[in-house]
Amino acid sequence: MSLYWGSAVRCLLGMCRFLWGVAGPLLLDGKEYSVPMATTEGCLVASTNRGCKAIYASGGAGSVLLRDGMTRAPVVRFGTAKRAAELKFFIEDPANFDTLSVVFNRSSRFGKLQNIKCTIAGKNLYMRFSCSTGDAMGMNMVSKGVQNVLDYLQTDFPDMEIIGISGNFCSDKKPAAVNWIEGRGKSVVCEAVIKEEVVQKVLKTNVATLVELNMLKNLTGSAMAGALGGFNAHASNIVTAVYIATGQDPAQNVESSHCITMMEAVNDGKDLHISVTMPSIEVGTVGGGTQLASQSACLNLLGVKGACNDSPGSNSRLLSTIVAGSVLAGELSLMSAIAAGQLVKSHMKYNRSSKDVSKITSSN
Template identity: 35%
Template sequence: MSKHDQFVTGIPSSWVGPLRISGNAINEEIKVPLATYETPLWPSVGRGARISRLVEGGIRTTVIDERMTRSTLFVARDAGHAYEAMASIRAREAELQEAVSAQSRFAKLIEMHEEIVGNLLFIRFAFTTGDASGHNMVTQAADTLMNLILSWDLGLDYGSVSGNFCSDKKATAVNGVLGRGKRVVAEILIPHEIVETKLRSTAQQITDMVVRKNLVGSTIAGALRSANAHFANMLLAFYLATGQDAANIVEGSQGIVYAENRAEGLYFSCSLPHLIVGTVGNGKHLDHVNDTLEQLGCREEREPGANARRLAAMIAATVLCGELSLLAAQTNPGELMRSHVALERGERK
């Protein structure tokens, strides 16, 4: 592709908030960047952000796990030989870990999962990748591991460096079960008075909406490990603003909203089991992305991975703000459409 074929697309962008966030990756009030053509998203997330500032501790975010995966595919003569080969590979796992560490400062092999289908052997390698989302890093590591395993003469042939058991940019169950990217839970406990005055709803109405729409509605639609109203909206807007690989919203939007009507108020949570983000790597070198990451405090000197965890926590909190606002609006007949019409007409004037 020549330079003449390249062009820059301008996307409407805005800083929203600040959000009050606490947890094991960030504890502060901070504005977040959202790049989207669906600009009513800004005030919607902004409403959730205002709620967060009225609650002690705001939105609590917990980064539970982090990893990036690549599944290699080997071809054996039959299932028996594939099984024997995998036993040998498991016995030499320490050699595999050493090979990965030798070719990367940040990639570390932490886990293997295998599946044998006929004479095909799939090995799903999981790595930590520091502050990078890690797509290229784990592919390079997988290449290294494949070459090493093939050199052991276990009766295996090369199939593919990526066998779709990873699973990359596809809606699958395995990422939710075994993890891929950052696993983050964002939660908030909102006093009843704030729910009623600021969201024009009640804890029971919102809890019922979560059950009836997100859980039951998603189930009859055949959703795959997913029960939410619009995680993808906030994810895409945040991804575009911070130089992420936007295609990762496919698996990133597979998350679950859970709520309870408690004596103290509305408990509301968003669980994102595979949030794939990074603060270094492709796209992060662009001036406007670098400036944004600096403003988010994700260019500080921290231990490897800490900046990416900070970013993941902010994204999860932003998802909660947008999800809470939309679900509250839908408890009131007509409110959602009235808001969209008013906001969009206002922009066109």
């Protein structure tokens, strides 16, 4: 049986092929980046590349890192809701924070407790710990610190029953309002002003059409669909492609793709201001898949491989802004393709072979 499964796994791995490509150069915060992407979507690299071209021709994009903190939220249970509330008040009392920080921080040189936010469901208490994690994505780091605090709290709250180190109030690999509002990992805003002539010549559309489409599609349409963090065209496309190429956890594209895309006419209506706001980009430049040969090479291409000794955390923070900048380029290009009526044509050209198209035509 083991030989059979071993052969099956090797066969499946042999079938796993991605379209590897590089988009760019992405001109972001005054520096140029060649963005590595691994995908099965035929148009994605070319489309993102076009967005990068438009941004470059307009003077580049800028980014702001708003927050940097990974979270983990254990769930514990007491005999009564009153007792659970007592622990909530204890944890959220500013007078106790320094002590809890010392307990939390002793598990790592880089894991530093930032805050703890609690919520109650009956007699169950959920504690959302947030901490800095250096250049690591940091879930293991924060989990170890959380375990230290739970062990410490057990002394003063011996009736506390630890149900799980993660109670889904974190929230990892699931769409959740808490990440959309509070953030998880890196929270980044990226923006650019695209010149009128670039919109016309490179993107083949016009500013007014893009602004209207963004309002009706990304904002109103998403609201009508009851979207949670999905006020964008295809942020997850770019996030996943860059994540696979750079050794991130692909499943974290769920919350990392939370994004709202905004477009506005500026400079007397001639030019386009576009921005993406992404509150929960979860990336690291050490550990996990970042150590794989191809992924390590891609991180090296971006200049963010490994840990930064001079400024711990700066490599992972830079990677998060590159992810946001790449999403900005992808949003700009796809929205332009839709506005210009090019979406179906481009997919038929780049994402289907002519042989497949002829078969479809003849069968109809």
